Amino acid sequence: MNKTQIQDFAKRISGTRSGPANERVKAVVDRMLFDLFVLIDEMDVTPEEFWAACSYVTELGKSNEIGLLVPGLGVEHFLDLRQDEKERAAGMEGGTPRTIEGPLYVAGAPVCQGEARLDDDTDDGEILFMDGRVLDSRGNPIPGAQVEVWHANSRGNYSYFDPSQSAFNLRRTIIADAEGRYRFRSIMPSGYSCPPDGPTQTLLTLLGRHGHRPAHIHFFVSAPGYRTLTTQINIKDDPYVHDDFAFATRDGLIPDVAHHTEPAALHDMGVNRPFATITFDFTLPAAVDSIPGTLGERPRAAA
């Protein structure tokens, strides 16, 4: 089609109104429709293809997988890149890199002081001890900082979404001690894979892609006066550590993992099987007026 024909029709749609509008929504939808018309035209999308795409979106919503396809297509990481850029422009310096939240956070996990045990003692995965400090950008500890942590079990599944796990298994909020220190005992997570029969994996397969994430642990780290950090660490030995379907791996988020088997080490930690340790410090940039310092709003599960 000729471009003016597309433009004219798009203009007719955007010019149609019979009452007050939300101007922001209207501007985005007007633009989206024009871009969609151009795409359909230039790529010669057939009606069959178009209606198949509509069925796909319906299925995606019904399966509650929108939050899974968004990271899978790199859109959630793209939002991170834009947020990084905004913060750079506002002069917000340094700090632990952010990376995506993903769709599996659940609000309301038990709050613990200084340390926590995350697992309910039913998972025979490798025992994991993780510790570290929450620091400001000068390297000073932030006492009382809040470290929310959540991760998958040794089969790659998250409590709440996996009803076979106990409530808030592998989810806690830890309040850092007077030295800004947090520590927890848990079990080593496994990587996550998209449901093999779900719409996200269906599209990934059509794109010639897998739907696997490396093993990882999620965090929200916050303290008054600092910008809330959403991040994850990745488990170094995982074969997918640099091949994440959600594009969330970043430099600075792959700490060393030490594996301990010596009887004396087991004795010291009060455990009866080999364990791993990870030490990781979080650095929070100071809040600035022009950038929201708290967690951005999005739909989140709450138990």
Ligand code: MBD
């Ligand atoms: C996850 O565990 C996750 O963190 C993301 C981003 C997507 C799917 C599963």
Ligand code: FE
């Ligand atoms: Fe995850």
